[in-house]
Amino acid sequence: MKEFKDFEYKRPDLEATKEELKKEIEIINTSDDLEEVKKAILAFYKISGHFDTMATIASVRHSIDTTDEFYDQEEEFFNENSPYIEEILDMFNTALIENKFEKELKEAFGEHLFKMLKVQKESFSPEIIPELQEENKLVTKYSKLIASAKIEFDGKVLNIPQMGVYMENLDRDVRRGAETAIWKFYQEHVSEIDEIYDNLVKVRTNMAKKMGYENYIPLGYKRLGRTDYDDKDVKTYRDQVYRDLVPIATKIYEAQAKRIGIKDFKSYDMGLNYLDGNANPVGDLQYKLDMTRKMYHELSKESGEFVDVMLDHKLIDLEAKPGKEGGGYCTGFLDYKVPFVFANFNGTADDVGTLTHEFGHAFQAYSSRNFEITEYMWPTLEACEIHSMSMEFFTWPWMDLFFKDKTKKYKYTHLADSITFVPYGVAVDEFQHWVYENYEATPAERKKAWRDIEKKYLPYKKYDNQFLEEGNYWIRQSHIFSTAFYYIDYTLAQNCAHQFWVKNAEDHEKAWRDYYNLCKTGGSKSFLDLLKVANLKNPFVDGTVKYAVAPLQKWLDENEIK
Numbered sequence: 001m002k003e004f005k006d007f008e009y010k011r012p013d014l015e016a017t018k019e020e021l022k023k024e025i026e027i028i029n030t031s032d033d034l035e036e037v038k039k040a041i042l043a044f045y046k047i048s049g050h051f052d053t054m055a056t057i058a059s060v061r062h063s064i065d066t067t068d069e070f071y072d073q074e075e076e077f078f079n080e081n082s083p084y085i086e087e088i089l090d091m092f093n094t095a096l097i098e099n100k101f102e103k104e105l106k107e108a109f110g111e112h113l114f115k116m117l118k119v120q121k122e123s124f125s126p127e128i129i130p131e132l133q134e135e136n137k138l139v140t141k142y143s144k145l146i147a148s149a150k151i152e153f154d155g156k157v158l159n160i161p162q163m164g165v166y167m168e169n170l171d172r173d174v175r176r177g178a179e180t181a182i183w184k185f186y187q188e189h190v191s192e193i194d195e196i197y198d199n200l201v202k203v204r205t206n207m208a209k210k211m212g213y214e215n216y217i218p219l220g221y222k223r224l225g226r227t228d229y230d231d232k233d234v235k236t237y238r239d240q241v242y243r244d245l246v247p248i249a250t251k252i253y254e255a256q257a258k259r260i261g262i263k264d265f266k267s268y269d270m271g272l273n274y275l276d277g278n279a280n281p282v283g284d285l286q287y288k289l290d291m292t293r294k295m296y297h298e299l300s301k302e303s304g305e306f307v308d309v310m311l312d313h314k315l316i317d318l319e320a321k322p323g324k325e326g327g328g329y330c331t332g333f334l335d336y337k338v339p340f341v342f343a344n345f346n347g348t349a350d351d352v353g354t355l356t357h358e359f360g361h362a363f364q365a366y367s368s369r370n371f372e373i374t375e376y377m378w379p380t381l382e383a384c385e386i387h388s389m390s391m392e393f394f395t396w397p398w399m400d401l402f403f404k405d406k407t408k409k410y411k412y413t414h415l416a417d418s419i420t421f422v423p424y425g426v427a428v429d430e431f432q433h434w435v436y437e438n439y440e441a442t443p444a445e446r447k448k449a450w451r452d453i454e455k456k457y458l459p460y461k462k463y464d465n466q467f468l469e470e471g472n473y474w475i476r477q478s479h480i481f482s483t484a485f486y487y488i489d490y491t492l493a494q495n496c497a498h499q500f501w502v503k504n505a506e507d508h509e510k511a512w513r514d515y516y517n518l519c520k521t522g523g524s525k526s527f528l529d530l531l532k533v534a535n536l537k538n539p540f541v542d543g544t545v546k547y548a549v550a551p552l553q554k555w556l557d558e559n560e561i562k
C-alpha cells in the first residue's frame, strides 16, 4: 500500500456511479436467486464505498489546506452531489427492507443492518435534497470563516488552535489577553455567525416539517443513526450529571483555584492547573511518533500491528499550520480499508490527548476493517467515542515517555478534565434541544437560553468578558453547527470510558479484552447492544454516572499535587 499523499484522487463520474448503483438495486429488487441478491448487495457497498473514498480523500486534503483551490472545488462538488447519492442509498434501503428474501438477508447480514436502514429511511426523503444542500453550504461557510481567523497576538499571526497554548500561560494577563483576542475575532464576525446558525435552524426545521415531524429533534436523532434511545433517555442522563457530577466538577475547580492561588477564579484561569506550569509533553513530532510506536507495540499485539500501518503509510497529519482546519478527527478510506488521523498539535498536553484519542478511533476502524457491509465498520458516534476516550486511559502506563517527571500532573489533569468536560457537553446538548424546540427564537433569545443553561451546569464559570456574559460561548462549538445533537455523544462515551478506567484499575487483562471485543464489533450492533458486548453499564439507567465517577473522585483526592 502507498502513503496517503500518493492515494490517487479522481472526481467520480456521478451519472456513471448512479447507473452502476441502480443496476445492483435492480438485481436486488427482481432476482429470484438469493445468492445473486447477496452478491449485488456487496457490490453496491463496493461502488458506494469508492465514491465515499474519493469524497473522503478530497475532504481530508481540503481540511489540511483550506486555501487549496483544487480541493476546495472538489469539496463543493461533493457538497452539491452527495444528496443525489443519498437518494440512491434510499432506493437501496427500500430494496432491502422490502425484499422477498428479507428473512434470509437478516440471517446473513444481521438484524442490526435492517434497523439502521429503517432509521435511515425515516431520515431521508428526496423532497429534502434542497435543504440538505443548503445545510452543507452553511456548514462549510462556518468552518471556512473560523479557519480564516488570523489573530494578532504575542507578535505573531495565529489561528484559533494555535491560541490554545496561551490559555495555559503562567501569566494571568497573558491568559486574559488571549481570551480577549480570541473572542474579539468572534465578536467581529458574530452577525455572520448568527445568520449562519439561524439559517441552519430554519433549514433543519423545514426538513423535519416536510417529513412530517413536529420539529427537528426526532429527525436529528435519526440522522445520527440512533436506533435504541430517544430524547427522554438523554434527559435522564443529563439529570444524573446535574445531580451527581456537577458537584464533583465544582470541587475540582475549587481545588484548582486554591492550587494556583486565585481567589476570583475566572474563565481564563481554567486552563492553568499548576503554578509551575501545566505538564507539557517533551520532544518534537518525530519523538512523539517514535514513542507512539513503542507504546502501541507494548500495549498489545493487535495495537502494535495497527500503529505500524498508520505510521508507515503516513495516515496522519498532526501539526497546526496556517490555512489548516481546526480540531482533530479520524476518518477512513473504504477502498484501502485504513483510517486517517488529523490533528493540530500546538505543544500542549492536548497533543498527547489528541493523539491517543484519535488513535483510539483509528484502532477501532482498523480492528473492524473487514466487514463487507460497510455500514458495520463504524458504529454510531456515541459508541465511536468510547474507543477513543477509553484509549486515552489505556495508554496511561506509557505517559511517562511523553511527560517524564510531570506524568502525575498530566494524569491528574487528564482525569479532572474528563470529568469537568461532562457538564459542558451536557449544556451544549440541552441548549440544542431548546433551540430546535423553540425554532422561532431570535439569536438574542438563543443567547439568553445558552447563558441560563451554562449557569445551571457550569456554576463555577465566571466571565470577565461582556460578549461571553451575553451568552456567546457556544458559537465556537463547531458541532452545534455541523451536526446537531452530536455533542452529547462525547459525554455518554466519557461515562463509558470512566467505566473502563474503573475496570482497568481492577483487572487490566479483562478490561482490555472487553475493549478489544468492542472495537472488533465495530458498528454491527446498536449502542446499547455494544455496551453489552463490552460489559459496560447503560448510562441512561439512573446510578450509572455516580458508579463511574465516584472512584475517580477518590483517585483525584489522593493524587493531587498541591
Ligand code: ZN
Pocket: 357, 361, 384, 385, 388
Ligand atoms: Zn473522538
